[in-house]
Amino acid sequence: xxxxxxxxxxxxxxxxxxxxxxxxxxxxxxxxxxxxxxxxxxxxxxxxxxxxxxxxxxxxxxxxxxxxxxxxxxxxxxxxxxxxxxxxxxxxxxxxxxxxxxxxxxxxxxxxxxxxxxxxxxxxxxxxxxxxxxxxxxxxxxxxxxxxxxxxxxxxxxxxxxxxxxxxxxxxxxxxxxxxxxxxxxxxxxxxxxxxxxxxx
Ligand SMILES: Cc1cc2nc3c(=O)[nH]c(=O)nc-3n(C[C@H](O)[C@H](O)[C@H](O)COP(=O)(O)O)c2cc1C
Numbered sequence: 416x417x418x419x420x421x422x423x424x425x426x427x428x429x430x431x432x433x434x435x436x437x438x439x440x441x442x443x444x445x446x447x448x449x450x451x452x453x454x455x456x457x458x459x460x461x462x463x464x465x466x467x468x469x470x471x472x473x474x475x476x477x478x479x480x481x482x483x484x485x486x487x488x489x490x491x492x493x494x495x496x497x498x499x500x501x502x503x504x505x506x507x508x509x510x511x512x513x514x515x516x517x518x519x520x521x522x523x524x525x526x527x528x529x530x531x532x533x534x535x536x537x538x539x540x541x542x543x544x545x546x547x548x549x550x551x552x553x554x555x556x557x558x559x560x561x562x563x564x565x566x567x568x569x570x571x572x573x574x575x576x577x578x579x580x581x582x583x584x585x586x587x588x589x590x591x592x593x594x595x596x597x598x599x600x601x602x603x604x605x606x607x608x609x610x611x612x613x614x615x616x
Contacts, residue, residue: 425454427508432460433549435512507543522560545570
């Protein structure tokens with residue numbers, strides 16, 4: 416039997432209710448720019464945080480991005496969405512920003528919504544997964560949970576600025592983080608020249 420059909424594998428971008436909506440927003444833009452198919456899964460809490468941090472609601476943002484034809488949104492409760500199964504091919508997953516609640520759920524295998532289930536599938540299928548945990552300071556429990564995820568193969572990328580690049584603005588910081596994320600997810604293999612460390616001046 417040879418019924419193979421090829422689909423353009425999406426990168427799943429999960430957005431949970433930690434601070435840092437702007438990183439998710441700019442990552443989606445960067446993926447669209449690179450013609451990468453994006454499958455979005457956003458938690459209820461992330462919509463609340465988004466509304467507080469951004470100039471528009473997540474719904475308004477999504478409406479514009481869907482028009483590019485590169486972005487599809489999956490409801491957090493849609494547990495029958497294709498990526499809930501390991502048989503559905505995806506490039507991998509990024510959770511940005513990732514709340515400590517979601518970190519804890521992933522560390523204990525609590526796959527009780529589509530975002531967490533998709534991450535759980537990434538772990539069992541040993542697919543690339545990058546987690547951008549955002550909380551400060553971190554408790555011992557946060558660290559233990561993150562350590563478990565790292566041991567299972569996740570890339571843990573806290574949203575920390577590259578101070579040595581002397582960023583002038585939040586935009587500079589976010590641009591660096593997005594470029595770093597693209598590298599971590601294997602979309603690009605090097606950073607743009609102007610945001611690399613090139614040794615002391
Ligand atoms: C404005 C705002 C900012 C928040 N920032 C964080 C944060 O940086 N890190 C975190 O772990 N939780 C943060 N929270 C709490 C989470 O949203 C909350 O624990 C939520 O239950 C997470 O659910 P989720 O992981 O399903 O999105 C924040 C909540 C609000 C309203």
